[in-house]
Amino acid sequence: MSDTDKELRVSKIRNGTVIDHVTAGQALNVLAILGIDGTGGESVSIGMNVPSGKVGQKDVVKVEGRELSQSEVDVLSLIAPQATINIIRDFEVVEKNRVERTDSVTGILVCPNHNCITNADEPVRTAFEVLDDGVRCSYCGTIVREADVAEYIDARGAGETAL
C-alpha cells in the first residue's frame, strides 16, 4: 500500500487539495494564510499532530473543491517549509508539489510595528520581503523572525506572493 493510499483512507476527498507534512501545530495558521475560514463553503478537514515517519509529527489540511495554485501555497513556506501539496481529482493525486521559498509576501502579515504606516487607515496592503530567517516590512523595515511569523498572520484573508 502506498503512502498516498494510507493518507486517503484517513479522509478521502474527491477533488481539491491536500496539504501534507505541515509543521505540527501550524494547520490553523495554514488556513488563515489561505484565507479559508469556512465562509467560502469549502469542506475542510484537518489533522493535527498526526504521527509521521518522515517528520515525527505533522499536521494535514484537506480542502475539498478547491485546487490551490503554486503562488497561493508558496506563502506557506514561511510557516511550513516542509509542506507538500497534492492536487486531487476524482480521488487520485494528479499533481504533487513542494512549497517554494518566496521573495516577498503581500497582504498576508500584519506589521508588528504599531507606528508603521501600514497599520494606519491607508489604502495599502502590507508587503514583506522574505529574508533567510524571517521577513521584513517593505514599508518600515521591521524584521520578524521566522519563529514569530505565525503570530502576525492577518486573519482577514489570503494574500499573494511574488517570485
Next chain:
Amino acid sequence: MLQDHLISAAHLSRDDIEAVLDHAAAVDADPDIVRDRHEGRVLALCFFEPSTRTKMSFESAMKRLGGETVDMGSVDSSSVKKGESLADTVRVIQGYADALVLRHPSEGSAKLASEFVDVPLVNAGDGAGQHPSQTLLDLYTIRENAGLDDITVGIMGDLKYGRTVHSLAHALTNFDVRQHFISPESLRLPRNVRYDLHEAGAKVREHTDIDAVLPELDVLYVTRIQRERFPEEREYREVAGEYRIDAETLDSAPDDLTVMHPLPRVDEIAPDVDETAHAKYFEQAHNGVPVRMALLDILLGGDQ
C-alpha cells in the same frame, strides 16, 4: 543615478551620494550656477510634524533655485484633521507642485506616499525611520572636515528612535568608515538597522560608554536623548547625563575631532563646546541649504 524619489538612505549608492555632494560643493562655491534654474516651479512642503530647520532650509533652497514653495500648514489647519488619508493628501497636493517634501510621524509613510505620486518626493523624516536629506548634509559636513574614507565615526545618544542616525549609519556603509555606536542599552540601534549594517559588511561596534572610544574618533555625531523615551524623570536624567559632552570631556579627544549634531540640542552638548574648534554643528545646519539645492536640482531634472 538617484532615483525619482529620496525615501531611504539605504537606496543611496556611493555614486548617488557623491553626485549630490559634488554638486552641492559646486553650488556652495558659486550659487549663481543654479540661480533661477527652476523659476516657475513649485515645491510643496507637507509637514505633518513640527520642523524648523528642515522645512526652512528646503524652502530657502527652492527659493535660491528661483522656485516657489507652497506649504500645507500645520495638520490642525488642514483636511488631515478631517480624517483624510495620507495617500489622498499627497495625491491632491502633487497637482499643485513639481515636487513634494514630506515629514510624517509614521514609519514607512514616505514610501507609501511615493506610491501615490508621479512627482519627485523627498522623505524629510518618517517617524523613527529615515531622514535621508539630513544624511546628505551630514555626509557633506563630514567630507568637508574629515574626508569620507578611512575614518572612524562615533554616533552617540538615542540610536533606537533617531532617524538621522539610521540614515547616516546606512549611508556610511558605502565608504571605508569604522562606526562606533554609543548609547544606553535601552536605546541601542534597532534590529533592522543592525541587520543592514551587518549585511553591508560594515565595521560596527556598540558601546555604552564613550570614554574608551573617544580618542579613536575622527567624527563624533551626537543626538538628543528624549525625555519621553523614559518612564521616569529620574531615570531619564541619569541616562541623559551620561551621554552629555562638554569641553572637558573633549580633552581626551583628538585635536581634529569634528563634533556634529543634527540639532536641536537641549543640553547634550554644553555651550562651552561651541567655542572649541571641534564644534561643526552650526556649519552642518548651514550646509542644509546648498545640499538641498543640489538635491532638488537633481530631482527636478537639473538644467534639462
